[in-house]
Amino acid sequence: MELDYLKTLPLGGFNFDNCIRNRAMAESGILQAPKTMKTGTTICGVLFKDGVVLAADTRATGGSIVGDKNCEKIHNLAPNIFCCGAGTAADCDHVTEMIKRQLELHRLNTHSENRVQMAALKLVAHAFKYGGQIGTHLIVGGVDVKGPQLIECSNDGNMYSMPYHTTGSGSLAAMAIMETRYKENMTREEAVNLCIAAIEAGIYHDLGSGSNVDVCVITRNKYEMLRNIKHDNFKVFSKPGGYQFKKDRVQVVEEFKHKLVVEAGEQPMDLS
Amino acid sequence: MDNENFGLAKSFSSAPVLSISPHTNFSQKEQTDIEHELNEQVGTTGEYVSEGFCFKLAPGQDQIGFMRSLKEKAPKLTDFAKGTTTLAFEFQEGVLVAVDARATMGAFISSNNVRKVIEINDFLLGTMAGGAADCMFWEKYVAMQCRVYELRNGEKPSVAMASMMLASIMRQYRGQGLSMGTMFTGSDKTGASLYYIDNDATRVKGRLFAVGSGGTFAYGVLDTNYRYDMSLDEAVNLGIRAITSATFKDSASGGVVRIYHVTNHGKWNLIHDAIDVSELHYQFEQNKGHTGRGNEGKPNKYL
Amino acid sequence: MSGHNCVAIATDTRLSTQLMTIDTSFQRVFKVTDSCLMGVSGLGTDVQTLQLTLRSFYFSNSLMKFKLNLYRLKEGRDMKADVFSKLVATSLYEHRFGPYFVSPVIAGLDKVGENEYSPVICTYDSIGYREHNGQFEVAGTGAELLYGVCETFYKPNLEPEQLFEVISNSLLSALDRDSLSGWGAKVYLLTPTELTVRSLKTRQD
Numbered sequence: 001m002e003l004d005y006l007k008t009l010p011l012g013g014f015n016f017d018n019c020i021r022n023r024a025m026a027e028s029g030i031l032q033a034p035k036t037m038k039t040g041t042t043i044c045g046v047l048f049k050d051g052v053v054l055a056a057d058t059r060a061t062g063g064s065i066v067g068d069k070n071c072e073k074i075h076n077l078a079p080n081i082f083c084c085g086a087g088t089a090a091d092c093d094h095v096t097e098m099i100k101r102q103l104e105l106h107r108l109n110t111h112s113e114n115r116v117q118m119a120a121l122k123l124v125a126h127a128f129k130y131g132g133q134i135g136t137h138l139i140v141g142g143v144d145v146k147g148p149q150l151i152e153c154s155n156d157g158n159m160y161s162m163p164y165h166t167t168g169s170g171s172l173a174a175m176a177i178m179e180t181r182y183k184e185n186m187t188r189e190e191a192v193n194l195c196i197a198a199i200e201a202g203i204y205h206d207l208g209s210g211s212n213v214d215v216c217v218i219t220r221n222k223y224e225m226l227r228n229i230k231h232d233n234f235k236v237f238s239k240p241g242g243y244q245f246k247k248d249r250v251q252v253v254e255e256f257k258h259k260l261v262v263e264a265g266e267q268p269m270d271l272s
Numbered sequence: 273m274d275n276e277n278f279g280l281a282k283s284f285s286s287a288p289v290l291s292i293s294p295h296t297n298f299s300q301k302e303q304t305d306i307e308h309e310l311n312e313q314v315g316t317t318g319e320y321v322s323e324g325f326c327f328k329l330a331p332g333q334d335q336i337g338f339m340r341s342l343k344e345k346a347p348k349l350t351d352f353a354k355g356t357t358t359l360a361f362e363f364q365e366g367v368l369v370a371v372d373a374r375a376t377m378g379a380f381i382s383s384n385n386v387r388k389v390i391e392i393n394d395f396l397l398g399t400m401a402g403g404a405a406d407c408m409f410w411e412k413y414v415a416m417q418c419r420v421y422e423l424r425n426g427e428k429p430s431v432a433m434a435s436m437m438l439a440s441i442m443r444q445y446r447g448q449g450l451s452m453g454t455m456f457t458g459s460d461k462t463g464a465s466l467y468y469i470d471n472d473a474t475r476v477k478g479r480l481f482a483v484g485s486g487g488t489f490a491y492g493v494l495d496t497n498y499r500y501d502m503s504l505d506e507a508v509n510l511g512i513r514a515i516t517s518a519t520f521k522d523s524a525s526g527g528v529v530r531i532y533h534v535t536n537h538g539k540w541n542l543i544h545d546a547i548d549v550s551e552l553h554y555q556f557e558q559n560k561g562h563t564g565r566g567n568e569g570k571p572n573k574y575l
Numbered sequence: 576m577s578g579h580n581c582v583a584i585a586t587d588t589r590l591s592t593q594l595m596t597i598d599t600s601f602q603r604v605f606k607v608t609d610s611c612l613m614g615v616s617g618l619g620t621d622v623q624t625l626q627l628t629l630r631s632f633y634f635s636n637s638l639m640k641f642k643l644n645l646y647r648l649k650e651g652r653d654m655k656a657d658v659f660s661k662l663v664a665t666s667l668y669e670h671r672f673g674p675y676f677v678s679p680v681i682a683g684l685d686k687v688g689e690n691e692y693s694p695v696i697c698t699y700d701s702i703g704y705r706e707h708n709g710q711f712e713v714a715g716t717g718a719e720l721l722y723g724v725c726e727t728f729y730k731p732n733l734e735p736e737q738l739f740e741v742i743s744n745s746l747l748s749a750l751d752r753d754s755l756s757g758w759g760a761k762v763y764l765l766t767p768t769e770l771t772v773r774s775l776k777t778r779q780d
Binding site: 012013014015016017018019020021022034035036037060062065067068069070071088089090091093094133134235238239242243245249250251252253254255256257258259260 | 610617671673701706708730747767771
Binding site: 355372374376379380381384485519520521522523524525526527549550553554564565566567570 | 589591594595596598599600716717720751752753754755757758759774778779780
């Protein structure tokens with residue numbers, strides 16, 4: 001049949017087609033593998049009286065270049081579970097996205113709330129399967145039937161639960177704040193302020209972390225995403241009114257115009 | 273290589289070599305065996321000891337070994353800006369030197385307006401390829417030695433001798449990390465002559481050279497159109513043409529063209545100080561009836 | 576770069592091996608749908624593997640073209656720019672351990688209301704991290720140089736012609752300092768009703 005090729009379509013999962021080629025190119029010195037984005041991060045999580053606070057900085061770096069000054073490192077996994085990601089940016093984005101889909105399916109199948117333990121286990125199982133090659137260092141936090149929980153998941157498949165966690169390149173600075181100022185049964189206010197202080201320690205003392213502070217507060221049946229709760233590092237330099245350019249600097253030598261059909265009618269379902 | 277000049281130049285080159293060797297400022301313990309041998313050959317006191325400088329060599333004993341391991345461990349550290357197109361050729365009215373003006377650090381263009389012809393003195397020129405500092409320093413050093421020779425002997429040294437001084441210095445420091453590929457040209461009693469010298473201490477007298485990453489592209493134009501009996505105008509145009517086409521193909525070359533002419537009568541002249549190669553490219557292409565954007569015969573494809 | 580109801584991609588047109596220029600009119604930007612453009616920089620072979628050229632007949636493995644067509648057949652409509660941007664991210668991530676050496680840039684306009692369009696501007700690293708802040712994104716060998724100029728010249732909510740000025744000047748400034756880019760430049764300006772492509776005069780060295 002003519003559509004037989006459909007059977008040969010990839011069914012998902014990783015594709016290793018380019019591996020041998022890329023290694024050959026690297027060995028012969030033709031081309032070095034391009035740098036990938038790292039989050040170069042400070043992330044932390046704290047348990048408080050009736051919930052969990054997660055916090056992260058917002059800098060993404062590629063080598064010494066700040067690629068994204070305001071990226072999102074707190075990922076949503078389920079309505080009651082969030083997760084902070086450090087390590088390779090692409091891994092954190094896609095792995096959390098994948099687990100999010102799995103949890104949603106589980107939720108729909110079982111008509112019940114996801115448990116934090118399960119989300120963390122799924123993340124760890126995935127990481128362990130690839131022997132630490134997938135650069136995800138995550139802090140999973142959420143509130144489920146067992147109460148508020150905070151779990152750290154390493155890329156090597158290790159996971160552990162503690163009342164406060166810090167990860168990423170700025171984790172030492174953040175941990176210093178945590179160790180001195182954490183106490184049990186904090187109020188929401190106290191917990192948020194502690195997290196902000198910890199992340200700011202990372203922002204100001206670690207070169208890989210920077211920009212703003214994102215905070216996510218999860219309590220029973222409710223979450224609050226406080227994006228850029230601290231934004232002391234917003235861009236301050238810009239010329240009012242912008243720049244004017246010399247007219248003859250840009251010389252257009254050719255021009256093509258292409259009329260586009262303006263689409264009308266309603267759009268079917270949005271799957272994004 | 274012509275042995276007459278070799279013998280003459282050697283006696284002069286040995287003195288400056290000695291005076292700049294680390295021997296004078298380093299303790300005996302830090303000397304390598306090679307240096308000992310060398311010192312024994314040429315005697316322990318230099319004829320001209322007036323410079324008051326000395327290279328700081330690597331800590332330890334073996335500079336050559338140090339450079340070799342440095343190249344392995346940190347290949348980029350010793351990898352100086354190398355992108356260049358320089359060319360020079362002899363013709364009936366002397367020697368023509370043409371260079372581009374781009375300096376790069378990796379892919380980054382640090383300048384498009386560099387002077388790659390070093391005006392050594394009023395009858396010698398050197399081009400610059402490889403490490404800019406090495407070329408500049410040692411060619412200036414040769415200028416000093418030429419002046420000393422002139423004061424001492426009442427006549428200017430020959431180009432052969434001056435070039436041999438430079439080559440001898442390169443021999444002395446061979447393998448120690450200098451980076452230089454220069455065309456050494458000048459005019460003396462016998463007319464203009466042209467040498468190629470590099471950091472392996474190669475010294476070749478020749479008629480036509482192109483050095484640098486764009487050199488291969490320049491050779492293409494040069495070899496096609498070169499004749500010994502060119503007029504000055506023809507030679508200048510050939511130089512411009514060769515540099516322009518090299519800068520077009522080679523991304524590490526660019527900026528402006530500079531042209532020097534070394535006459536047969538003990539002088540050199542600056543013919544063109546800065547012609548923009550991009551404008552030249554458009555001009556040449558338009559003369560052919562092209563747009564200069566390389567889209568001839570291609571469909572106007574934009575999507 | 577995004578403006579008010581318009582987006583633009585500016586690109587140079589050079590293809591080279593190491594230092595040697597091979598082609599001075601290499602096409603890097605492709606129209607994905609009527610509302611989305613994709614520019615791909617990186618290794619020439621991977622650019623063509625990923626690209627969406629209309630001559631996909633020759634490149635039977637043009638990855639994104641295939642996925643787009645399949646989507647069109649299944650859904651009976653064109654992909655929204657936002658959806659496409661996520662598709663590119665997953666397609667790149669699929670090759671996480673053997674990546675294509677590319678960094679694509681996507682510029683699109685999604686209709687969000689009557690005469691109101693939201694710009695989609697994003698770029699990726701080679702393994703599919705999607706970077707998007709809605710203002711400008713840069714990629715390629717001159718990316719580090721472009722960050723600086725774009726940061727300075729960019730203003731939000733520019734009208735199409737102003738956006739053209741800003742993006743062209745940004746690109747030309749960066750091209751003059753990047754030895755691996757240049758040899759011609761093209762600016763693709765997308766508004767809801769029209770796509771304008773302009774060739775710019777650049778240095779040829």
